Amino acid sequence: MLNNFPQVWQERWQADGFDQATPIQEALWQPIQNGESLLGISPTGTGKTLAYLLPLLLKVRKGQGQQVLILAPNSELAGQIYEVTQAWAQDLGLKTQLFLSGSSQKRQMERLKKGPEVLIGTPGRVLELVKLKKIKLLSIDTIVLDEFDQLLSTSQLPFVERLLTYVPKTHTHIYMSATQGIPMDQLQEGTRLIALGQEEKSSHLQHFYMQVPQREKVATLRKLLAVDDFRALAFFNALSDVGNAEEKLQYHHLPAYSLASDINVQMRKQILDRFKDGSISLLLATDLVARGIDIQGLDCVIQVDLARDKDTYTHRAGRTGRMGRPGSVITFVSHPQELKQLKKYAKVSEIQLKNRELFLVEED
Structure with a gap:
């Protein structure tokens, strides 16, 4: 070639x-x-x-x-x-x-x-x-x-x-x-x-989950933003939840913005550019508006809501770890059934957030 x-x-x-x-x-x-x-x-x-x-x-x-x-x-x-x-x-x-x-x-x-x-x-x-x-x-x-x-x-x-x-x-x-x-x-x-x-997808992409009660999801995002050099693309299943999370995070003056479908092209471009240059640390989106986004060097994807199927999980995960670079996918899990479903999508390990750092939970 x-x-x-x-x-x-x-x-x-x-x-x-x-x-x-x-x-x-x-x-x-x-x-x-x-x-x-x-x-x-x-x-x-x-x-x-x-x-x-x-x-x-x-x-x-x-x-x-x-x-x-x-x-x-x-x-x-x-x-x-x-x-x-x-x-x-x-x-x-x-x-x-x-x-x-x-x-x-x-x-x-x-x-x-x-x-x-x-x-x-x-x-x-x-x-x-x-x-x-x-x-x-x-x-x-x-x-x-x-x-x-x-x-x-x-x-x-x-x-x-x-x-x-x-x-x-x-x-x-x-x-x-x-x-x-x-x-x-x-x-x-x-x-x-x-x-x-998908077997070509390799070991450079790591899959994790965090036990997060439904009512504490946005609060957990707020805590993650306190982690040093943290930058992530966060996926929600419903557009209304995206707007709600953006409002709550911005109330605390945090660098989080949504990539909603109802904003104009120029504004969306400005938000993406600011996310790419690090001015925005957390980008909130649904699958519809985030499909195909290519952000070089993106370290982390967060599933605030578990993907509805394996194909959706694959596309979400693919926003990080591009072209062989390392990347992480973190899924918030609120119920045992969600964890059971997640394990059908990927091999996952549990992590916890303590004192502004992420720790791997040792398996029994």
Whole structure:
């Protein structure tokens, strides 16, 4: 794979601190170069974006208009894909454009006049521009559905289904996620499955639980924020609980903010940027808005509420320990039944918080 890089990419690869290609990057390279439709499944944090992006970009014809469309389930993931794509595409003289709901449609339409070859966005906004005949799906060679299982199983589904009615069946589809979730027969006919199992997820990710009564969950978050150099992404199952926790933590003047779905794109970006630079220590979110977020060096994920299923746990855990770095997942457990369920998701050890430090509880 790396031998096929142009010189400018080899320099960027080294400058970005990459050593060697990951298994999913190696596995997808030739099939995408060959123009195959495929479903790529690999644990979170294994470089899936570059796995499909790099072979696709080498196939794009410079100056020949819209050729690749990448769809993501939320603004954060779309924005991250855009930043990565823009860096690698500009080395080849290619243009990339981002389409998000909540941003100026008029400005996006103006930028389309510059003839970007690669389009990235959320399904709702892309569909609006397709209806206005500003995005021409008949000219698109490849459509990528990043986090496809979420795109095809949530409120995004009607938009995705409508978009796909504009696309001839001969076009290449690439579906990517950490978990499959959706049966193969619901994907484009002839799609090839390339799945790297969860066993590749390795020992660098540690799984813990804390015994926390339901009424003390927010108080425990407050205590964790007193731990030195603590920074975490905390998951809740209900949006109302996110808002409640944010209000209580901010009342105590603590650096905790929510990534709620009802704030505008610019505000969400500011919160994410502040979290990434360490100005915010605790980011509160639900699965819907946090899927696909890539925060380099994130040490810890907290499950304030236990994930409803193993796939959800996998995606939550994948926000830390990315690209082989160490990471921890801490789950608050309020009832014995929750612990029993958690043990079906991962091998966990108990920890306790005492005097602003976390201690491993010795097993009997």
